[in-house]
Amino acid sequence: MTTITTVPPAPRPPALDDRVARAPLPQAHSGDRRIDRAAAAHAVADLLAALGHDAHGPHLAETPRRVADALAELLTPRPFTLTTFPNDEGYDQLVLVRDVPFHSLCEHHLLPFSGVAHIAYLPGERIVGLSKLARVLHHLARDLQVQERLTQQVADLLQDRLAPRGVGVVLQAEHLCMALRGVKVSGARTVTSALHGTLRDDARTREEFFALAGLH
Numbered sequence: 187m188t189t190i191t192t193v194p195p196a197p198r199p200p201a202l203d204d205r206v207a208r209a210p211l212p213q214a215h216s217g218d219r220r221i222d223r224a225a226a227a228h229a230v231a232d233l234l235a236a237l238g239h240d241a242h243g244p245h246l247a248e249t250p251r252r253v254a255d256a257l258a259e260l261l262t263p264r265p266f267t268l269t270t271f272p273n274d275e276g277y278d279q280l281v282l283v284r285d286v287p288f289h290s291l292c293e294h295h296l297l298p299f300s301g302v303a304h305i306a307y308l309p310g311e312r313i314v315g316l317s318k319l320a321r322v323l324h325h326l327a328r329d330l331q332v333q334e335r336l337t338q339q340v341a342d343l344l345q346d347r348l349a350p351r352g353v354g355v356v357l358q359a360e361h362l363c364m365a366l367r368g369v370k371v372s373g374a375r376t377v378t379s380a381l382h383g384t385l386r387d388d389a390r391t392r393e394e395f396f397a398l399a400g401l402h
Contacts, residue, residue: 301359
């Protein structure tokens with residue numbers, strides 16, 4: 187079973203200049219979040235007690251700390267610089283990185299969702315290192331997320347920082363909040379897409395992107 191959601195583009199500011207394009211990326215959408223690991227560990231201990239478990243017993247004594255550390259790791263983006271380069275050769279065809287693995291935490295149930303992403307752009311005056319396309323995704327995924335927002339954030343950020351002629355992002359993921367609880371459908375993938383510029387407005391370019399990404 188596949189659920190398909192296409193997200194319309196959000197309003198965005200004008201393209202940034204090269205000096206700003208080299209600046210480190212911001213946090214995903216939670217601002218300058220500071221994680222209090224001690225408080226988180228106490229909260230996990232309280233949760234275990236509320237669920238009928240002895241958080242101080244021999245098997246669970248270290249669990250609150252471990253859970254706090256794990257959540258802190260999953261919710262802390264790794265900083266990096268999105269460095270761009272002049273498109274000296276005037277390359278004007280799609281640049282696509284497909285099947286990029288990713289994982290994030292569903293903000294509704296604190297359960298993981300994971301899958302692959304296909305990220306493409308049509309260069310304008312500048313190009314970006316290929317690894318940075320994956321890094322943008324991983325940076326924004328380290329937060330409490332929904333797949334629709336994450337898809338749009340990746341597309342918007344690349345459009346803003348690169349000022350390309352177009353951007354295409356497709357995420358395919360399985361959500362444990364669907365697989366392990368509620369409807370309990372294992373193996374279902376949710377597919378979301380966000381398109382900007384030529385990839386949204388030109389049918390041939392859009393079809394080329396989907397074909398190269400293996401989505402036909």
